[in-house]
Structure formats: structure tokens, C-alpha cells
Amino acid sequence: MNAAPLVALVGNPNAGKSALFNALTGARQKVGNYPGVTVERKVGRLMLDDGRPIELVDLPGAYSLEPSSPDERVTRDVVTGTQDGERLPDALVVVVDAANLDNHLRFTLQLIALGLPVVVALNMVDLAERDGLKLDPKVLERELGVPVIPTVAVRKRGLDELKAALSSIVVNGPMRLRKSDGSVQDDIVTLQRRARTIATAATVSETTVRRWTHMLDAVALHPVAGPILLLAIMFLMFQAVFSWAQPFMDAIDAGFTALQAFLTAELPDSLLRSLLVDGVIAGVGAVIVFLPQILILFLFILVLEASGYMVRAAFLMDRVMASVGLSGRAFIPLLSSFACAIPGIMATRTIDDEKDRLTTILIAPLMTCSARLPVYTLIIGAFIPNTQVLPFVGLQGLVMLGLYVMGIVGAFVAALVLRRTVTKGVSSGFMMEMPKYQWPQWRDVGIGLWSRAQIFLKRAGGIILVSTIILWVLLSFPKPPEQPVGAPKISAVDYSVAGRIANGIAPVFAPIGFNRDIVLALIPAMAAREVAVAAIGTVYAIDDPDSNQGGKAMVENLRGRWSLPTALAFLMWFVFAPQCISTIAVTRRETNGWKWPAFMVGYLFAAAYIMAGITYWLAVFAGL
Amino acid sequence: MDTRPDRSVSLETLPRKQHATVAAIEWARLAGPEARRLRELGFDEGVDVEVLHRATLGQGPIACRIGRMTVALRRAVAGAIQVSPMPAAAE
Numbered sequence: 001m002n003a004a005p006l007v008a009l010v011g012n013p014n015a016g017k018s019a020l021f022n023a024l025t026g027a028r029q030k031v032g033n034y035p036g037v038t039v040e041r042k043v044g045r046l047m048l049d050d051g052r053p054i055e056l057v058d059l060p061g062a063y064s065l066e067p068s069s070p071d072e073r074v075t076r077d078v079v080t081g082t083q084d085g086e087r088l089p090d091a092l093v094v095v096v097d098a099a100n101l102d103n104h105l106r107f108t109l110q111l112i113a114l115g116l117p118v119v120v121a122l123n124m125v126d127l128a129e130r131d132g133l134k135l136d137p138k139v140l141e142r143e144l145g146v147p148v149i150p151t152v153a154v155r156k157r158g159l160d161e162l163k164a165a166l167s168s169i170v171v172n173g174p175m176r177l178r179k180s181d182g183s184v185q186d187d188i189v190t191l192q193r194r195a196r197t198i199a200t201a202a203t204v205s206e207t208t209v210r211r212w213t214h215m216l217d218a219v220a221l222h223p224v225a226g227p228i229l230l231l232a233i234m235f236l237m238f239q240a241v242f243s244w245a246q247p248f249m250d251a252i253d254a255g256f257t258a259l260q261a262f263l264t265a266e267l268p269d270s271l272l273r274s275l276l277v278d279g280v281i282a283g284v285g286a287v288i289v290f291l292p293q294i295l296i297l298f299l300f301i302l303v304l305e306a307s308g309y310m311v312r313a314a315f316l317m318d319r320v321m322a323s324v325g326l327s328g329r330a331f332i333p334l335l336s337s338f339a340c341a342i343p344g345i346m347a348t349r350t351i352d353d354e355k356d357r358l359t360t361i362l363i364a365p366l367m368t369c370s371a372r373l374p375v376y377t378l379i380i381g382a383f384i385p386n387t388q389v390l391p392f393v394g395l396q397g398l399v400m401l402g403l404y405v406m407g408i409v410g411a412f413v414a415a416l417v418l419r420r421t422v423t424k425g426v427s428s429g430f431m432m433e434m435p436k437y438q439w440p441q442w443r444d445v446g447i448g449l450w451s452r453a454q455i456f457l458k459r460a461g462g463i464i465l466v467s468t469i470i471l472w473v474l475l476s477f478p479k480p481p482e483q484p485v486g487a488p489k490i491s492a493v494d495y496s497v498a499g500r501i502a503n504g505i506a507p508v509f510a511p512i513g514f515n516r517d518i519v520l521a522l523i524p525a526m527a528a529r530e531v532a533v534a535a536i537g538t539v540y541a542i543d544d545p546d547s548n549q550g551g552k553a554m555v556e557n558l559r560g561r562w563s564l565p566t567a568l569a570f571l572m573w574f575v576f577a578p579q580c581i582s583t584i585a586v587t588r589r590e591t592n593g594w595k596w597p598a599f600m601v602g603y604l605f606a607a608a609y610i611m612a613g614i615t616y617w618l619a620v621f622a623g624l
Numbered sequence: 625m626d627t628r629p630d631r632s633v634s635l636e637t638l639p640r641k642q643h644a645t646v647a648a649i650e651w652a653r654l655a656g657p658e659a660r661r662l663r664e665l666g667f668d669e670g671v672d673v674e675v676l677h678r679a680t681l682g683q684g685p686i687a688c689r690i691g692r693m694t695v696a697l698r699r700a701v702a703g704a705i706q707v708s709p710m711p712a713a714a715e
């Protein structure tokens with residue numbers, strides 16, 4: 001166990017806690033999880049002036065010690081010393097927004113009443129002053145009975161004073177909570193009134209300045225301009241994902257192709273070469289190519305969140321979401337799910353209504369995540385002609401858009417049905433604080449992007465690498481016997497273990513137009529959707545080892561072996577099918593059991609099978 | 625049964641940009657967690673409120689200023705909050 005004293009950073013949402021955490025700990029931070037829940041545990045280290053190291057933990061924002069979401073429960077449990085996997089902190093840094101004292105002080109009063117040593121960081125004092133609010137920290141200090149340090153986390157102001165205050169209150173030795181913590185939390189109203197009195201006393205002067213948040217909101221929340229702006233931002237986001245990423249993707253693709261060519265030329269023809277070139281590089285390369293798109297998508301989502309716009313989007317979308325029994329809050333996790341369902345499902349933790357949250361989790365996998373892009377791009381590129389339908393509108397783009405819309409429509413229908421059946425309940429409300437607009441801190445956005453890139457690369461290096469190698473092994477053995485010259489050649493794939501398994505399952509998928517190659521690709525793609533692309537590449541590389549399996553050759557192979565109805569059915573399958581082990585695992589963790597992930601997998605597979613079948617037969621009858 | 629003070633209107637119908645103070649909150653009309661979150665966001669008798677924005681499409685939520693905070697809530701909740709419009713800046 002670590003001997004360094006533990007200090008917890010607590011405060012209301014939007015108090016600037018994470019910015020303060022980043023400013024205090026810099027790059028020296030670790031992100032993990034609390035046992036049993038997926039609430040992120042962010043820990044960092046900092047050195048006090050007297051040389052003592054401190055372990056700093058950033059707790060989820062909360063309004064009070066009475067939790068209404070899993071996030072807030074962790075916060076309460078840590079500060080009361082009842083959280084699994086965390087010891088009772090030796091001190092608390094309570095972060096309050098200087099411009100929002102009357103509200104934030106109430107939680108501060110609750111925290112001080114716990115009896116742990118406390119220092120208050122009066123954060124964002126610069127913004128408060130710009131809003132015409134002048135405060136006296138000395139008055140606050142006297143009223144609260146704890147040190148109060150004015151800080152501006154994003155400008156690193158007040159950090160030294162904060163550290164000095166910390167070193168004076170952190171004493172070595174075990175901490176004990178005050179006994180009477182139960183009675184204090186009960187009466188929100190009394191605490192709120194006391195908080196307002198203190199806030200008023202600490203306010204030196206207050207002039208009403210027309211805040212620029214109000215000016216921006218006049219546009220962003222305008223009945224007509226607001227939705228148009230939201231639509232424009234969404235359009236820009238997807239436009240960026242597809243066009244900005246292209247040069248980077250081309251460069252990565254060229255790199256992997258060059259590496260394959262180099263290894264093919266340098267290594268003798270052997271099993272090892274086949275494993276490296278056809279298995280590892282073809283498989284992992286096919287996936288890493290999509291890193292630029294994923295990072296651009298996350299960049300937009302992180303910036304929208306950090307700037308405060310995301311809550312406005314939730315506000316604008318509440319009416320639409322309410323029509324399928326959800327609230328505007330569900331919009332944020334669902335938008336994140338366009339990047340990846342995993343952070344999307346984790347973001348549902350801020351939804352306080354249990355049924356509402358469960359519904360959002362169950363439909364999140366229907367949002368077109370970035371892992372589907374490789375599959376969609378490959379199939380569309382191979383089968384949909386690149387013709388212009390309207391000026392600036394190509395048929396390929398239109399099909400891509402159609403797949404996105406299909407996912408959204410599917411999600412809405414699913415929500416509507418779920419809210420009337422398995423997640424029935426009173427419609428939950430929508431009540432949210434709308435934070436001030438802020439210029440995103442590029443450093444914080446950068447830290448967020450870096451951790452996403454790491455997660456993605458770990459996936460590519462872990463799940464995807466392993467499943468590609470296993471598939472390569474199963475496809476390569478046993479080798480078909482040499483046939484005498486002139487006799488029909490035995491397909492290496494059909495003869496292999498994987499081929500035999502796929503041939504066994506194939507009859508199940510024959511009614512919806514799937515051939516053996518697709519079944520072969522679907523099995524390893526259970527690990528992650530993008531593996532399907534790698535798997536198809538590997539299948540054809542082994543089946544036809546003489547051809548170079550770069551992007552162009554793969555497209556030729558697909559055109560030769562798949563019919564158009566089959567390709568369309570395959571696309572529709574991927575709109576619905578829950579082909580992602582990580583999503584299933586995170587659903588299990590978030591819903592505490594196997595019941596809901598099992599239900600999710602079942603209903604999504606059923607939908608995928610039915611929709612792919614309908615697509616196939618419609619296309620066949622239409623003569624495509 | 626009606627304990628509303630005179631001249632009070634509900635927050636739902638309060639004109640935009642009209643300053644008001646919360647006169648009474650009909651807690652009984654709100655679900656438990658909803659009522660608690662409303663208290664946590666600072667809604668209480670005597671507090672200064674103002675409607676800032678109403679969302680599109682008739683029945684969308686409203687955004688209001690409470691103290692120094694902006695809070696979004698649904699119309700049904702706003703309907704349970706009785707406010708007294710202020711003619712001038714006074715309390």
C-alpha cells in the first residue's frame with residue numbers, strides 16, 4: 001500500500017475540478033476504475049513544498065452527499081471512507097466556482113461537516129470578476145472555518161498557495177470522520193440558506209454585467225437559430241471525420257503496404273512470413289488506418305463537452321428524445337456512441353433515472369460507431385458505383401448516410417418499444433445545470449485525446465491482433481494435400497479448421513444471402529467489428545496467396561465473389577449486430593449482471609438477422 | 625387547498641426576461657428525486673428567477689436563471705413553481 005497521504009478533489013459539477021487536477025498533477029496521472037463500477041478513478045501525484053508526496057484523486061462532480069447517480073455514489077463513498085478499493089482521504093480539496101458560490105457552498109458545508117481537514121479552492125475567480133463579482137476570501141475563510149485559496153486552474157494561478165495550505169493541513173496519521181455526519185446531510189434547505197447567507201457576506205460588490213454566455217445562448221438556444229446551429233455542427237463533425245482524416249489514413253495505409261512489400265521481399269517464403277504479412281500486418285493495419293477518423297470524432301466530442309455546448313445540445317434535443325420516452329440527457333451518451341459505444345455507455349452514468357439510463361445503454365450500440373466505418377467503407381467502395389446523384393451528392397456518400405440514419409431510426413424505434421415493455425416506467429424528467437461557455441483548454445483536450453488513442457491502439461494490439469492470429473492459424477491448418485497436376489485444386493480455406501466450422505454454420509445464414517466467407521469473417525468479428533475487414537483480407541490472402549492483398553486486390557476479390565444483394569445485406573447486418581465483446585462487457589459492468597447484456601445481444605442479433613434478410617430479398621426481387 | 629400568494633404565476637407562464645422571486649413550490653406535484661434535484665440546484669422560496677429561453681416546438685424545456693446559475697427544466701416542473709413577478713429590483 002502507498003504510504004503517501006491521499007487527498008481527494010471534490011466539488012460540484014462545472015466547478016473546474018478536472019482542470020485543477022490537470023494543473024496540479026500534469027502528466028503524472030493514472031486513469032483506472034473503481035472495483036465493480038466503471039466510474040473512472042483518476043489519480044495523480046504531486047509534491048508538497050516540504051518534499052512530502054501526495055496522492056491526489058479526482059472524484060466525480062456531485063451536488064450533495066445524497067447520491068442520485070453511480071458517479072455521485074462513488075464520491076460519497078470515498079469521502080465517507082466506505083468505497084471499495086479506496087482508503088479514507090487524509091484531506092479534501094473542495095473546489096467551488098467563485099461565480100456560483102451560493103450553490104456550491106452548500107455542498108462545501110456538507111463536506112466540512114464530515115470532519116476531515118479541508119481546504120477550499122475558490123476557483124475561476126477571474127471569470128467571476130469579469131462577470132462583475134468581487135469576493136472576499138477572508139470572509140469566506142472566517143465563515144467556513146477552513147483555509148480558502150483563490151485559484152484560476154487554467155492559468156495555474158494560486159496553485160503554490162493551495163499546495164502550501166495543503167501541507168499545513170495534511171498531518172501524518174490515521175483520519176477519523178466526525179460521528180455526527182448523518183444528521184448534517186439531511187436538510188438541504190437549511191444548508192442552502194446558510195450557504196446563501198455566507199455567499200452574500202463574502203460578496204464585496206456585484207454589478208450586473210451582460211455575460212457573454214447569455215449572448216451566445218441567445219443564438220445557441222434560439223427557437224430557430226439553435227437547431228440550425230446544432231445541425232450545422234453535426235454536419236461539420238461528420239464532414240471532418242470523412243475528409244480531414246483522408247490524408248492521414250492514406251499515409252498510414254501506404255506505410256503498412258510498404259512494410260508488407262518489404263517483408264515479402266526480404267523474408268523467405270515461409271509460415272512465419274505468411275503469419276506476419278497475411279495475419280498480423282494485414283489484420284492490424286486494416287484497423288489502425290482508422291485511428292485518424294476516431295481521433296477527429298473524439299476531438300469534436302471533447303471540445304463540445306469542454307466548451308459547455310453539449311448541454312445546450314441536450315436542451316435542444318430534449319423534446320425529440322421525450323417523444324421516445326428518453327430525456328435530452330441521453331443525447332450526450334448517444335452522440336459519444338458515434339465515436340464508440342463504450343465511452344457512450346459509460347457516459348450514461350450521469351443519467352439519474354434508472355430506466356432511462358438502461359434504455360440508453362440498450363440502444364447505444366445502434367449508433368454507428370467508428371469501428372463500423374472500416375466495414376462500411378470497404379463494402380461501399382467495392383459495390384456502390386461512385387456516381388453523382390445530385391451536384392455535390394455522390395451515391396456512395398448517400399448510402400453511408402443511409403446507414404447512419406438507419407442506425408438512428410433503429411435506436412428510436414427500439415427505445416419506443418423498450419420504454420413500453422421491458423423498461424416501462426414514468427417518463428423521467430430533464431433537469432440540468434447549464435454551465436458557462438468556456439474556451440476549451442487544449443491541454444485538457446490533448447490529454448483526453450491521448451488516452452483515447454491509447455485505448456484504441458491497445459485494442460488494435462490486443463483483441464484485434466490476437467483474434468487475427470487465431471483466425472490465421474485456424475485458416476492455415478490443416479494444409480490441403482497436394483493434388484496431382486490437372487486435378488481440381490482443393491480450396492485451402494475449405495480444407496482448414498475455420499473453413500469447416502464456417503461451412504457448418506453457413507446454412508443458418510444462407511436464407512439471408514450470406515456466403516461462407518462472410519460467416520468466416522463474422523466469427524472473429526464478434527471480438528470487434530473492424531476485425532471483419534481484417535478477416536476478409538486474411539481469408540482471401542490465404543485462399544489466393546499469389547495475389548497481393550492490398551486494398552485494390554481485396555475490392556476485386558469482393559466483386560468477384562459477392563452479389564450486390566449479399567453486400568447490401570452484409571451492410572444492414574452491421575447496422576444492428578452487437579459484434580463487440582467490449583461493449584457487451586461494459587454493459588455487464590454498468591448493469592451489474594448478465595441479464596441486460598444477454599437481452600441486448602439477443603434483440604440486436606434478432607434485428608440484424610431480420611433486417612439483413614429483408615434487405616437481401618428486397619434486393620433480389622428488385623433485380624439488383 | 626390553494627395556498628398560492630396573490631399575483632403569483634407559474635414559472636412556466638412567466639414572460640421571458642421578467643425578473644421574479646419564487647413564491648411557492650408545489651413539492652407534492654414533483655417526483656421524489658426530481659424535488660430533491662430541484663432543491664439541490666437552489667430552488668427555494670424567495671430566490672430570484674428569470675426565464676431565459678424556451679426551446680422550440682411548443683412543449684420543449686425552458687432554461688431559467690436561478691441565482692447565478694442557468695438551469696434547464698421541463699415545463700411540467702416549471703408549472704409546479706409559483707413565482708411573483710417583480711416590478712423593480714427589490715425583494
